[in-house]
Amino acid sequence: MKKVNLLLLFTLILMPFAFQNLYAKQYVFIGYDSFCGLPIFTGQNPQIATAEKDNYGRPIIHIDPTALANLTSSRIFTLAHECAHHKLGHTSRLGEMERYHGGTRKQELEADCWAAKQLSRYGQFTDLQFQTLKNLADGHFIANGYPSGVERAQNIYSCATGTIVRHDASPRCSKKLVPKTIVVTSYQVIPTQVPCSHVRMGPYGPFAIHQFDLIPRKVPVQTPTTKMVEVTHCE
Ligand SMILES: [Zn+2]
Numbered sequence: 560m561k562k563v564n565l566l567l568l569f570t571l572i573l574m575p576f577a578f579q580n581l582y583a584k585q586y587v588f589i590g591y592d593s594f595c596g597l598p599i600f601t602g603q604n605p606q607i608a609t610a611e612k613d614n615y616g617r618p619i620i621h622i623d624p625t626a627l628a629n630l631t632s633s634r635i636f637t638l639a640h641e642c643a644h645h646k647l648g649h650t651s652r653l654g655e656m657e658r659y660h661g662g663t664r665k666q667e668l669e670a671d672c673w674a675a676k677q678l679s680r681y682g683q684f685t686d687l688q689f690q691t692l693k694n695l696a697d698g699h700f701i702a703n704g705y706p707s708g709v710e711r712a713q714n715i716y717s718c719a720t721g722t723i724v725r726h727d728a729s730p731r732c733s734k735k736l737v738p739k740t741i742v743v744t745s746y747q748v749i750p751t752q753v754p755c756s757h758v759r760m761g762p763y764g765p766f767a768i769h770q771f772d773l774i775p776r777k778v779p780v781q782t783p784t785t786k787m788v789e790v791t792h793c794e
Pocket residue numbers: 640641644666667670
């Protein structure tokens with residue numbers, strides 16, 4: 560009993576300090592939730608930032624300020640991204656099911672897009688640029704069903720600027736038949752005159768029977784023809 564009281568006393572004394580520390584950490588995110596309206600909780604998070612539900616099932620954003628301290632990612636973008644997961648229903652039962660059944664890539668791109676639009680609307684272009692460059696640096700590496708850094712960067716860019724960027728690696732191609740004039744070479748065998756000196760003996764000596772022989776020769780004949788050919792047209 561005494562032990563419990565002591566613990567309680569300690570807790571009461573230390574509580575304000577604990578809160579102070581918590582508020583100090585949360586201070587770095589003040590204003591960042593202006594476009595989200597959801598509470599931000601700071602604390603150790605191996606995933607850096609996550610969209611979670613509190614014990615009462617209310618949506619919260621759980622962020623690890625120390626993990627973001629090295630500024631490899633934009634803080635505001637990270638927050639907006641997590642906020643998007645809530646806003647877009649990814650944390651609902653249906654959303655969780657979608658993610659479980661291979662929807663990670665889709666949801667991540669959707670959350671990035673929402674965040675990019677918000678940051679663009681709020682004029683946070685430095686952070687948008689920062690995040691895009693960070694993603695580009697991650698390259699084409701794909702892990703755990705997440706989109707690659709390059710894909711994320713392209714998606715953020717297109718969502719922030721309203722430009723359409725194709726995400727699939729290969730362009731959309733279609734095949735069609737078009738008329739094409741081609742020259743077909745065929746061969747004809749025609750008798751051709753070649754000089755000769757066929758002689759015959761006559762009463763007055765040898766005389767030429769004829770001066771040309773007719774020899775069959777293969778002659779190329781070129782005929783222009785219109786043919787339908789298959790061409791591949793890529794957008
Ligand atoms: Zn995410």
